[in-house]
Amino acid sequence: MGTISDIKSSAQLLKERVDNVSALGPEVKKNSGGVEAAGVQVQRVNASLDLVHTQILMLKTSVENANAHIQILTENWEDVNHLNAQIPGLKKDLDKASVLNTKVRGLQSSLENINKLLRQQEPPSKPAPALVPRRCLTVRTAIICLVLALAASILLQATLYPWFMGTISDIKSSAQLLKERVDNVSALGPEVKKNSGGVEAAGVQVQRVNASLDLVHTQILMLKTSVENANAHIQILTENWEDVNHLNAQIPGLKKDLDKASVLNTKVRGLQSSLENINKLLRQQDDILQMVSQGWRYFQGNFYYFSRIVKTWYSAQQFCLSRGAHLTSVTSEGEQEFLYKTAGGLVHWIGLTKAGTEGDWTWVDDTPFDKVQSKRFWIPGEPNNNGNNEHCANIRVSSLRSWNDAPCDNQFLFICKRPYISAEP
Structure with a gap:
């Protein structure tokens, strides 16, 4: 240095x-x-x-x-x-x-x-x-x-x-x-x-x-x-030009030194970047450990809270909001697999709902709903809107195709989701 x-x-x-x-x-x-x-x-x-x-x-x-x-x-x-x-x-x-x-x-x-x-x-x-x-x-x-x-x-x-x-x-x-x-x-x-x-x-x-x-x-x-x-x-x-000529004579050596310094600087920047990434990972791990200690689970940049008590769909959403989260949305097959495996076969509310009998399904956290992708996650024959009152969705079984529609007033376990936001260093 x-x-x-x-x-x-x-x-x-x-x-x-x-x-x-x-x-x-x-x-x-x-x-x-x-x-x-x-x-x-x-x-x-x-x-x-x-x-x-x-x-x-x-x-x-x-x-x-x-x-x-x-x-x-x-x-x-x-x-x-x-x-x-x-x-x-x-x-x-x-x-x-x-x-x-x-x-x-x-x-x-x-x-x-x-x-x-x-x-x-x-x-x-x-x-x-x-x-x-x-x-x-x-x-x-x-x-x-x-x-x-x-x-x-x-x-x-x-x-x-x-x-x-x-x-x-x-x-x-x-x-x-x-x-x-x-x-x-x-x-x-x-x-x-x-x-x-x-x-x-x-x-x-x-x-x-x-x-x-x-x-x-x-x-x-x-x-x-x-x-x-x-x-x-x-x-x-x-005299000034003589100084300049003297400096010009030093330029080749300085260029070599600058090239060396540039290489060293590149290495230093790489090390600094690595250190920053390490620090970032360490801070992320600290944040994750802190959240895990509070009962949250971490997966692919998001924290998930699997409740131990049952609530209606609306009460579960209010609980998640009080924790800075929403009932979970599902955006990929990997996330779906993480959720049903962690649920362990128990029914858990997710953040999928619809307005009325003829309404479209939407995620409560405003994530765009992919109708084509979601067909792979519904239990065969679902959603069936039995009794014209099944306007909320849950994970019912431990399988990729585990979604089921049910009345929103039923009480089940629930899953909250909030994205990871790195704390300022």
Whole structure:
């Protein structure tokens, strides 16, 4: 019995675990649904991130183009600044060249005047003999001075003029280059403004993208929290499923134990049924013994009382009623044989009667009367209703055919009958 109790306890524990797992089914479905919804949101977020990434790439390309233009502008501005730094020196060189040009022009004018004077001089007349040496000396001195001045002028022109011209050409070239650079810078002005506008628009878009990224980051954090919660539930469910798997591993052994328990239970039920039948028989025997001790006899589930005193048929019926019985009925050949043998050849009233001369025979305990069967139990020639007053039946002889009709006022022994009803345990 202890083994059966343990098996029942194990089966109950297994049932409770399976019920717990079954109860977790809706939670699993709910968490699965939450995970699927999180997956859909993650896919949407990934699509948004892809779009944002594309926009960032476009903005990056625009910013790189703007940076390239800005780099070019920066280099041009550096060239302009370099030229601006050279302008003061060029101005000084121009001033010096202007001064030298003025001096050269003055020297040229002086040379032209000297040449003009030389062309205007006539051949000298023959001087007086006393004055010739003095005039010759003066003329020679003047000619030497003029030659020296002319040589100096030519030397200056040969030396300074190419330098002045080269310097002026360099200044003109630098000025032309400066003008071209300035024109280029001026031409790049609208492009700079356009690129500046593009950079500002790119900045606005970058801000929007940052805002979108912040929102996406918030959603990702929410999704991460949801996924963590789902993972926690899944972990719990996994642990429960591990318990279930452990229980499933125990199921074959438990089934064997249950089969053994079932066999034992069947045997126990058989034993219990046998014990109940035995107890029932014992109670029945106790009831029978108690009734027998009171003068009753037991046959096939009924108690019979064979009286020791004589009474009329009606008085006998009243006596039986007072004992919770009726005058006996006969329903089988075996019962008929029991009754006439126990009667021992003495006349005993039975519970068969009829109403009036032409009435039908009936059992007083409302048992249905079988006319065909009863023909085997009447004495030959009976019932004859002798004197038209024989309305009650009795067992007259010790034989299967022992019934006889007689007047109901006659006094005979009688037989009471009541069914056996088992007392409550």
